[in-house]
Amino acid sequence: MQTAKMSSPKLRAVEDLVPPSPAPSESVPVFSAPPAVKMLSEILPDDPLLMMGAGPVPIPDAVARANSVVINHLGSTMSTIISQVKAMSRYVFQTNSEWVLGVAGPGSAAMEMAICNLVAPGSKVLCIVNGFFSARMAEMSRRLGADVVIHEIQGHHAASAAEVEQAIATHRPDCITIVQGETSNTVFNRELPAIARAAKRHGCLTIVDAVCTLSTMPLQMDEWQIDAVITGGQKGLASIPGVSLIAFSDDAWARIAERKTANTHWCLDAKLAENFWHKGSYHYTAPVSGVLALHEALRLVCAETLPVRFARHSRCSFALQNGIEAMGLRLWTAPSSRLNSVIGVSVPDGLGSPEICNHISGQYHVEISGSFGLPIVRIGQMGEQCRAHNLFRTLHALGSTIRDLGAKVDIPAAMATLEYSLQHVRTA
Numbered sequence: 001m002q003t004a005k006m007s008s009p010k011l012r013a014v015e016d017l018v019p020p021s022p023a024p025s026e027s028v029p030v031f032s033a034p035p036a037v038k039m040l041s042e043i044l045p046d047d048p049l050l051m052m053g054a055g056p057v058p059i060p061d062a063v064a065r066a067n068s069v070v071i072n073h074l075g076s077t078m079s080t081i082i083s084q085v086k087a088m089s090r091y092v093f094q095t096n097s098e099w100v101l102g103v104a105g106p107g108s109a110a111m112e113m114a115i116c117n118l119v120a121p122g123s124k125v126l127c128i129v130n131g132f133f134s135a136r137m138a139e140m141s142r143r144l145g146a147d148v149v150i151h152e153i154q155g156h157h158a159a160s161a162a163e164v165e166q167a168i169a170t171h172r173p174d175c176i177t178i179v180q181g182e183t184s185n186t187v188f189n190r191e192l193p194a195i196a197r198a199a200k201r202h203g204c205l206t207i208v209d210a211v212c213t214l215s216t217m218p219l220q221m222d223e224w225q226i227d228a229v230i231t232g233g234q235k236g237l238a239s240i241p242g243v244s245l246i247a248f249s250d251d252a253w254a255r256i257a258e259r260k261t262a263n264t265h266w267c268l269d270a271k272l273a274e275n276f277w278h279k280g281s282y283h284y285t286a287p288v289s290g291v292l293a294l295h296e297a298l299r300l301v302c303a304e305t306l307p308v309r310f311a312r313h314s315r316c317s318f319a320l321q322n323g324i325e326a327m328g329l330r331l332w333t334a335p336s337s338r339l340n341s342v343i344g345v346s347v348p349d350g351l352g353s354p355e356i357c358n359h360i361s362g363q364y365h366v367e368i369s370g371s372f373g374l375p376i377v378r379i380g381q382m383g384e385q386c387r388a389h390n391l392f393r394t395l396h397a398l399g400s401t402i403r404d405l406g407a408k409v410d411i412p413a414a415m416a417t418l419e420y421s422l423q424h425v426r427t428a
């Protein structure tokens with residue numbers, strides 16, 4: 001038997017190779033690379049901080065693993081992932097609406113996407129403002145050239161449906177904006193369902209910011225007749241920051257379709273985003289790794305189911321609130337307007353919120369948040385933050401910090417109350 005002889009590859013002569021294109025005339029870099037850049041391992045703490053602030057929150061392993069993968073943003077694998085992300089999002093938003101889209105950007109980009117698609121220059125917007133984030137929606141509307149009416153609620157209280165309906169009747173807006181949970185001062189707009197339904201009765205659209213609340217407490221987009229819901233990745237959903245979600249109702253989509261003026265935001269134009277999220281074609285290169293991470297975060301929400309997830313959040317949050325009060329500290333918002341997803345704790349007299357946050361992080365490796373100048377510290381209760389072991393560590397670290405800084409707290413009473421409350425408080 002004869003074996004075929006391996007023929008050596010025929011190589012071109014060097015002079016026949018394609019020559020490199022000529023370098024530009026000034027091709028030597030003017031600036032040199034920064035000297036002595038540290039390795040990440042030298043910068044990141046050995047003992048990772050427990051992220052118990054107002055976001056970003058700790059991410060589950062499945063989310064972290066997904067976030068390290070890059071795939072073709074227009075291939076068939078991506079198309080399967082996109083359709084699952086939309087299906088799972090519909091469950092999380094509690095909507096049958098087809099118009100679910102992802103956004104490459106923070107929660108604020110999703111907010112801007114809702115507003116710039118539904119608010120045209122000159123349209124009238126009633127912005128219900130409880131604090132920092134709901135004020136951001138008013139500012140975005142103003143920048144778009146809308147006629148903005150602000151319905152401000154002072155003193156960290158929730159909006160009253162009766163008062164909002166009165167304001168809608170008076171001002172006849174095309175659109176209202178409202179936050180479900182105002183993360184900045186821990187106010188919960190408990191009457192959101194009645195407010196959204198009232199808006200619908202008056203023929204106006206409702207845009208809801210559910211960045212910190214989605215999947216931590218009930219939100220029923222269709223039942224409550226909400227027209228646009230936005231959320232970020234890094235809070236209630238326990239995914240990474242920078243990839244967000246938005247859902248529009250059919251009424252909202254009809255308004256987008258009939259719009260005469262071009263959207264001034266190209267990246268946030270919902271009709272262009274539809275190309276990628278519904279038609280398998282190109283808008284901009286999607287943040288594939290972040291979408292995969294979001295897929296995993298949503299899959300975990302679906303596996304847990306919303307009712308079980310809500311119960312876990314309220315049980316943990318109530319237990320932590322009880323523990324904080326048993327320690328001798330005060331909660332910032334009254335029970336009637338209190339948000340569970342983020343807890344605001346009044347800073348004891350004589351202490352400042354930055355020194356508490358620095359001390360608890362430096363000494364106990366627990367990260368909590370201050371709040372834009374308010375005399376409070378904030379502890380998140382979103383996603384993985386709502387686990388008993390994280391509550392014990394956080395409450396103990398908070399008590400120890402305040403004791404170290406010279407104020408009086410009852411740490412044993414706090415820890416016992418946390419345990420007792422976790423065992424005994426039943427949530428619906």
Ligand SMILES: *Cc1c(COP(=O)(O)O)cnc(C)c1O
Nearest residue numbers: 106107108133181183211212232
């Ligand atoms: C965090 C937050 C935002 C902003 O989200 P970013 O991802 O920081 O842009 C908006 N609204 C609420 C209620 C938030 O908690």
